[in-house]
Amino acid sequence: LEKAPTSWVRSTCGYCGVGCGLYIGVKDGKPVYTKGDPKHPVNQGTLCPKGLSEHEIVNSINRYTTPMIKKNKELVSTSWDEVFKTTSQKFKEIQEKYGNTAIGVISTGQLLTEEFYSLGKFVQLGLKTNNYCGNTTLCMASAVMGYKQTFGSDGPIGAYEDFSHADVIMLIGANIADNHPILKLHITKNKKTTGKKPTIIVVDPRFSKTANMADIYVPILPRSDLALINGLCYIILEQGWENEKFILERTTGYKEFKKHIFENYKPQDVSNITGIDVKDLYELARVYAKAEKATSAWTMGVNQSSIGTDTVSAICNLALITGNIGRQGATALSITGQCNAMGTRETGFTSSLPGYRNFASSYDREEYATLVNVPLEDVPTKRGYSYPQIIDAIDRGEIKALWLVATNPLISYPDQNRLRNALKKLEFLVVQDAFKSETSLIADVVFSAATWSEKEGTYTNSERRCNYAKKAVEPLGETKSDFDIVLEFSKYFESVNEKLFPSWSEPKDAFNEWKKVSAGRLCDYSGMSYELIEELGGIQWPCNEKYPKGKARLYDEKMPCPTDDGKAKLLCLDWKPLAETSNCDFPLILNTGRTVEQWHTRTKTKTISILNDLAPEAWIEINPADAKKLEVSSGDRIDISSRRGRINNIIVKESQNIRVGTIFVPFHFNEQLINSITIADFDPKSFEPNFKQCAVQLHSF
Ligand code: SF4
Incomplete structure (x- = not known):
């Protein structure tokens, strides 16, 4: 009771792009508690472990309390x-x-x-x-450029509620259970909304926590997602499962797109690239195409790639040829990383x-x-x-x-x-x-x-x-x-x-100018005010006279795309092999990512004991078959190297969840700095790094 807050302030989580509403409990001028806002449409009272312990970041010993300046090679406190x-x-x-x-x-x-x-x-x-x-x-640029080249502008086109209304949900390179955990809420609500459980497809080379939710798990070879999507388009067009009315009315480039797909993405070729059997490709295409409402969503597995921009547009192509855009439950949604x-x-x-x-x-x-x-x-x-x-x-x-x-x-x-x-x-x-x-x-x-x-x-x-x-x-x-x-x-x-x-003195001055600057644009904030945002539990732009309470999704029948002709573009896009493939010296492909307990480079989370106790250090997730070859097992400590460097002493975790020939290591930890061996290979359109694949060697002792 001594620690009980004396007041509560309604606010928003400052970690990830899910954007959960919460209350901050305050006592003696310090945040001492965080709890979910039951009325917020995004999280409805729930929070993930990071959100629940967020108050602990504020008085962390890892904070600076004064400005600092370097004197005699040391940072010392000084004045502003x-x-x-x-x-x-x-x-x-x-x-x-x-x-x-x-x-x-x-x-x-x-x-x-x-x-x-x-x-x-x-x-x-x-x-x-x-x-x-x-x-x-480093996280979202490919989604920005992909949306731009397909729809004429950046801007995620769907809404979380689409997860609750779709018949089929396809998650591509999106381990939401670790990285955007509260989004699961919208998927589990689906049965209540539609009366039947949706079919959940998870496309990921690693059987992540999210894959546990899947009805269909698609264990593609690393970075073969663009080929997979093009292959699905091939089958859909070949079988006549496309939505021709939608294509003709709402897209351009269909003829060239169809030719490109038929010439280059035959199912057997796609099977060779992705590692997925031809018959499974047909089944996957059927399930997606036959859905009345299909929602696809992606995050870093797609974006953090040297072909990330084109993979984003390929996912949009698939949604467009099946008419899965601009309807409740039918969308192609990029899930963002940061708050x-x-x-x-x-x-x-x-x-x-x-x-x-x-x-x-x-x-x-x-x-x-x-x-x-x-x-x-x-x-x-x-x-x-x-x-x-x-x-x-x-x-x-x-x-x-x-x-x-x-x-x-x-x-x-x-x-x-x-x-x-x-x-x-x-x-x-x-x-x-x-x-x-x-x-x-x-x-x-x-x-x-x-x-x-x-x-x-x-x-x-x-x-x-x-x-x-x-x-x-x-x-x-x-x-x-x-x-x-x-x-x-x-x-x-x-x-x-x-x-x-x-005469600016407070954030509202910037917000008011931003409202003026955004008025009439796609991302129109002109109808918003802090008071209205609070009252409605957030507002989805555009918000203006036409949409006074915001708009759930972009590019429905009444809203053309911001391209010259108002139509979305079907683009001819190609899969490309990895810049660095495995060989005798570096026989494994490294995948990097995150874990639910830690945030980015741990500046916020490393002093929160409840999070650190759950995830205190990095690990190498390795298939038991590869572990056996190296004669290592869970709990051993080994080194890992690439052409760019070596990291010592990382703990081994054997897991059937990871493909033979690949390993996974989270990137958060300075002590096991995995980015000292990742590759500086970038998407030429978005400049996003290809964090997810490079060739490595493991060294046991
Ligand atoms: Fe915060 Fe994201 Fe967790 Fe929600 S899911 S509580 S926004 S970190």
């Missing part, structure tokens, strides 16, 4: 004035000497929309560098201008400049470097200063040796974070940020639902919200603050 003055002087010196674009900035889907919008505006229009990207490139992966996508300044405007369009640039009253010449005319291109530019000596915001590349970026060599060449590194990350320890200055529950704003989840995250307590120590950091830092650059943030 000193870090802002030092950083602004350094930025100005570098820009004078090497040009504006010698500064790179990498932001994050962890920020609130108001913070992300303000940061992007400051970086692009204030610092005038377009070398600005987000860590979302605000969507809000940061539409507010832009990374791969597009705010409101999904194009850098290259003079109309879009003019419109934005007019709306926010800035000189047209200040609006960038093209996208700068993406995240991996920024790292390469640092390596080449072109970018001299880097500002990282709530991201920790020293754990999360592939091929760590290459990255670390590049970062050594920087003249100045700023890390803005609430937590002590491995990367912050090598920074020249740290902007110590407030975290979830200490600040106000909105997060937009995977189904485009904008949720309100309310402030429950004051920021710890001298930390400041990311919004305040941007606004105050901008005052150290002559006239920038007055020009970009005139």
